[in-house]
Amino acid sequence: MSPAADEAPPDPSSAVAVTVDLGETSRRELNRMLHQAQAGSFRVLNPRGAHGLACGLDARVSVEIEGSVGYYCAGMNKQGSVSVNGNAGTGLAENIMSGTVRITGSATMSAGATGCGGLVVIEGDAGSRCGISMKGVDIVVGGSVGHMSAFMAQAGNLVVLGDAGADLGDSIYEARLFVRGDVESLGSDAVQKEMRPEHVAALARLLDAAGMEADPGDFRRYGSARGLYNFHIDDIDAELSARREAS
Numbered sequence: 135m136s137p138a139a140d141e142a143p144p145d146p147s148s149a150v151a152v153t154v155d156l157g158e159t160s161r162r163e164l165n166r167m168l169h170q171a172q173a174g175s176f177r178v179l180n181p182r183g184a185h186g187l188a189c190g191l192d193a194r195v196s197v198e199i200e201g202s203v204g205y206y207c208a209g210m211n212k213q214g215s216v217s218v219n220g221n222a223g224t225g226l227a228e229n230i231m232s233g234t235v236r237i238t239g240s241a242t243m244s245a246g247a248t249g250c251g252g253l254v255v256i257e258g259d260a261g262s263r264c265g266i267s268m269k270g271v272d273i274v275v276g277g278s279v280g281h282m283s284a285f286m287a288q289a290g291n292l293v294v295l296g297d298a299g300a301d302l303g304d305s306i307y308e309a310r311l312f313v314r315g316d317v318e319s320l321g322s323d324a325v326q327k328e329m330r331p332e333h334v335a336a337l338a339r340l341l342d343a344a345g346m347e348a349d350p351g352d353f354r355r356y357g358s359a360r361g362l363y364n365f366h367i368d369d370i371d372a373e374l375s376a377r378r379e380a381s
Contacts, residue, residue, distance in 0.1 A: 189209045310333070
C-alpha cells in the first residue's frame with residue numbers, strides 16, 4: 135500500500151517484508167519501490183495477472199508475489215530473487231542476467247527467453263519456445279515444455295523433468311538440454327548425446343539448486359551436431375532439390 139503524504143515510506147531494509155497490495159497501489163509505484171531498494175524483502179498481494187511486475191531489478195531484493203502474473207514478470211532481472219505463487223504469462227524472466235526466478239505454477243510461451251545468467255525454476259509446465267535463444271541461463275522445468283523450446287539456444291542448461299514438444303533444440307548452438315521424459319521430435323541440427331559423468335554431476339547440481347527431486351541417471355542429454363556452424367554454397371542445390379521433391 136502506498137504511504138500517505140504525511141507518513142514515512144516503508145523501509146525495505148528492515149527484517150519485516152514490505153507488503154504491497156496491488157488492489158491499492160499501482161504497478162508503476164511497486165516497480166519504483168523495487169528499483170529504489172538496495173536490499174530487503176517485498177510481498178505483493180492481488181497481482182491479478184498484471185503485466186511487467188518486478189522487472190529490471192538490479193539489487194539483492196527478494197520479491198514474493200501471491201497470485202498469478204501476466205506478461206514479462208521479472209524480466210531483465212539482475213541479482214534479485216523473485217517467486218510467484220501461481221502461473222505466469224508470456225516472457226517470464228526474459229533476458230534474466232543473474233539472480234533467481236521461481237514460479238509454483240506453469241508458464242506460457244517464451245519463458246527465460248534470451249536469458250544470459252541466473253536460474254529460472256518453473257514447477258509446472260512451460261509452453262512453446264521455452265529458453266529460446268538462451269545465452270547462459272539455467273532453466274529447470276518440473277513438468278513438460280512445448281514446441282520449439284531451446285530454439286537457437288547458445289549457452290546454458292535447460293532441464294525438463296517431463297516431456298518435450300516438437301522441434302526441441304532447433305538450430306541449437308552450445309546449450310545443453312536434459313530431458314527425463316519423451317521428446318516428440320528434435321529440431322534441425324539437434325541430436326542426442328552421451329551422458330558422461332561430468333554431465334550427470336552438473337545436472338545433479340542444477341536439480342539441487344532448483345529443489346527438484348529426480349535421479350540424474352534418468353535423463354537424456356541433447357545438443358548440437360554442429361552441422362549448421364558453417365555455410366557451404368555447394369549445399370544449396372541439394373537443399374532446393376529436397377524441397378522440390380517434398381512439395
